[in-house]
């Protein structure tokens with residue numbers, strides 16, 4: 001039995017990282033993720049673990065690179081503008097094959113945007129974010145419990161694939177206080193990190209280790225092509241093995257909502273309301289925003305289901321839904337323009353989704 | 362034989378330090394480049410201190426990154442400008458190891474100014490080594506923060522105009538003014554005397570890490586003949602007549618304890 005506590009999603013992420021044996025956290029202040037950074041600043045030194053308040057998100061992500069290069073489990077967290085700043089090094093870490101975890105508690109954009117909730121970083125998270133060919137597994141919690149559990153999963157998957165893993169949250173999930181159980185999930189032993197840079201004296205074979213992101217420059221791969229082939233195979237392995245989603249009342253559904261994070265919770269409510277009206281609605285909630293359940297949607301489309309993407313952005317996730325169904329069926333969208341009020345405090349609420357369901361049914 | 366005694370009995374001039382990796386696949390540096398001499402100075406310093414197995418090097422993107430292939434120590438290559446961040450994290454994980462960076466003048470003072478100010482602010486117990494060749498070497502000799510007033514570069518074809526594009530930064534003097542700095546010096550490798558002095562600076566700087574005194578910094582003047590548009594011999598002259606008068610050699614701060 002784990003410890004039961006009444007905490008918000010942001011703290012649940014920190015607690016999940018801690019039980020997953022994260023040894024170092026690097027962070028720069030930005031709303032709405034400050035609770036995460038402050039939690040680590042308060043708790044990690046007491047545990048003898050590492051906390052550094054960085055000089056910028058560039059600092060955070062590059063310290064993460066350094067820590068990951070030593071083989072320890074390490075993490076940073078930020079929100080949209082900070083996440084943007086991190087992209088060059090995300091790309092470098094994919095090349096260098098460094099396992100680590102990065103949290104994006106999304107806020108509004110583009111640009112300075114509002115500091116409150118939004119879901120506008122979907123493309124940037126699921127397409128890698130930086131330059132070059134790579135993908136990251138993107139985990140999308142929709143509750144405080146999932147914030148804790150998916151953060152643990154993120155560390156496991158990062159080590160399994162030697163690749164950064166992103167947790168995409170939002171200001172509502174981050175600030176939502178719920179009762180959760182903080183329990184260490186057993187994924188088996190951590191892989192040996194014989195490649196890590198520790199000082200030559202710590203290696204049994206006495207040979208130097210080099211962590212670099214240039215690929216073929218220092219002979220890690222025989223050629224550039226070999227590096228790309230390895231990345232390609234890794235992307236395919238992740239796609240085949242790591243897809244996670246929750247199907248809710250989808251068996252007989254004629255209209256299937258697709259959503260993640262806070263809008264997935266609102267969508268579930270809308271599905272329940274539609275069902276009481278006798279409308280056969282269902283929900284596919286993404287737990288991995290990448291890999292995306294293309295095949296699942298394609299099958300449902302071939303059986304005649306139509307789709308409604310629900311997301312607190314102008315429309316990013318909806319593109320993946322369209323790709324999945326290959327224009328065989330209708331795809332609707334409830335987006336940020338459907339918020340209940342036009343200010344930055346506006347939210348997508350169940351009645352707006354229900355109204356769209358009624359039009360599409 | 363320990364590293365230390367081996368280093369002592371080795372012939373200084375003709376021998377090769379054990380930590381210096383032979384460049385069998387061809388030598389990447391231009392004729393007359395001083396950067397490889399810095400690799401040798403670091404290798405000798407580490408061997409004399411017996412610390413090769415306990416040291417982690419962090420290398421920037423730039424001509425200086427080829428030092429990564431020359432030193433037989435655990436090493437990390439970073440995105441351009443970011444070595445101080447990596448070194449910070451690595452030092453926190455392994456506080457008893459020597460952790461140093463090698464960076465160019467562009468990599469430290471332009472794109473890398475954010476992480477530099479970060480380590481200075483936090484007084485990280487690492488060593489930064491900056492190779493000052495007064496240009497961006499790798500990318501074709503553009504103006505660097507250290508380019509001399511009047512110096513012709515590919516982005517200042519008429520010579521650096523101080524009113525339009527400012528004056529060279531004196532990193533060693535500037536860094537000495539920070540309270541978290543335990544050591545700051547500027548050396549060169551243009552003649553045997555300066556080379557030996559620079560190697561001693563490196564040892565003092567690494568010593569500041571071993572005593573956990575504070576941040577340490579060494580700027581090293583290096584010639585870049587192709588981008589100075591001079592022969593290797595004329596580059597040595599330019600080093601004596603232009604670089605060293607602008608960037609005087611010596612120690613600017615050396616304390617046992619920061620306060």
Ligand SMILES: Cc1ncc(C[n+]2csc(CCOP(=O)(O)OP(=O)(O)O)c2C)c(N)n1
Nearest residue numbers: 422423424425441465466467468497498499
């Ligand atoms: C983000 C980014 N911007 C620019 C570059 C291109 N670049 C590579 S090396 C370099 C300059 C290196 O100059 P300096 O740091 O002085 O080192 P030197 O080559 O002179 O030793 C630049 C601009 C890059 N690799 N990454």
Ligand code: SF4
Nearest residue numbers: 390391394424498585
């Ligand atoms: S371009 Fe300049 S710094 Fe680079 S290798 Fe050649 S001489 Fe050295």
Ligand SMILES: [Mg+2]
Nearest residue numbers: 465466496498
């Ligand atoms: Mg330079």
